[in-house]
Amino acid sequence: MSWINDDFEKIIERLFRQFGVDPAAGPLSQGDPNVRSWYYGYTMTMGPDGKPVVREYGNGLPGQAWGLPVETPRVEAPQTGPLTQVDVDRDQMKVRVLVEMPGVTKESIKVNATENTVRISAHNERKDYDAEVPLNAKVDPASAKATYNNGVLDLSFDLVEAPKDDGVEAQVS
Numbered sequence: 283m284s285w286i287n288d289d290f291e292k293i294i295e296r297l298f299r300q301f302g303v304d305p306a307a308g309p310l311s312q313g314d315p316n317v318r319s320w321y322y323g324y325t326m327t328m329g330p331d332g333k334p335v336v337r338e339y340g341n342g343l344p345g346q347a348w349g350l351p352v353e354t355p356r357v358e359a360p361q362t363g364p365l366t367q368v369d370v371d372r373d374q375m376k377v378r379v380l381v382e383m384p385g386v387t388k389e390s391i392k393v394n395a396t397e398n399t400v401r402i403s404a405h406n407e408r409k410d411y412d413a414e415v416p417l418n419a420k421v422d423p424a425s426a427k428a429t430y431n432n433g434v435l436d437l438s439f440d441l442v443e444a445p446k447d448d449g450v451e452a453q454v455s
Contacts, residue, residue, distance in 0.1 A: 363413040364402070370419050375441040377421050383411050384433030391430060393437065395423035400437060419445040 329335045365382040379400055383391070386404040394401040397420050403412045421439035429436045 364411050366413060366415050368415060368417060370417075370441070370445060372441075372444045375444065377417055377419055377439045377441055379415055379417070379435075379437040379439075381413070381415070381435040381437070382433060383430075383435055385409065386411065386433075388430040391428075391435060393426065393428055393435075395421070395426050395437075395439065397421060397423060397442065402435065419443075 324336055324338045326334055326336050367380040369378045369380075370376075371378070381402055383402075383404050385408065386406045390406065391402070391404040398417055400415045400417060401413070402415065403410075405411065417439070420442045422442050423439070425440035427438045
């Protein structure tokens with residue numbers, strides 16, 4: 283294995299050439315017909331029968347020549363609602379709702395509150411957010427205050443009445 287004794291630049295040069303890239307060409311450009319790219323990955327979803335389904339995608343699949351174009355279906359991430367957290371503070375008579383919505387502008391956020399729920403929607407080029415969040419308490423929708431910072435929407439409401447404890451105490455043994 284004589285390549286072990288080569289210096290580092292020659293090893294990198296050889297790797298670039300193996301992938302069809304001219305190392306002397308400088309930064310890669312997408313319009314260059316001499317530049318080939320490859321990608322490889324997998325997705326894992328749950329099938330209708332409850333069993334996991336693993337699918338490979340890319341143009342670097344085993345048995346394929348590197349860099350050949352392959353028609354690969356675009357893999358979309360499953361659409362889920364934003365992460366939300368609702369805190370009810372009985373002592374201060376407040377409800378606070380935190381909603382993670384990264385990548386949107388505060389101008390695109392729409393909030394519609396009722397006494398028991400908050401509907402939040404926003405959009406950007408890559409993702410749309412739309413969620414109805416149950417508040418588990420009766421609030422005054424007119425008291426809503428909202429701030430948006432670092433991808434987190436922070437809503438607060440005044441409680442109209444404290445929620446009742448309907449639970450049953452369980453003994454821990």
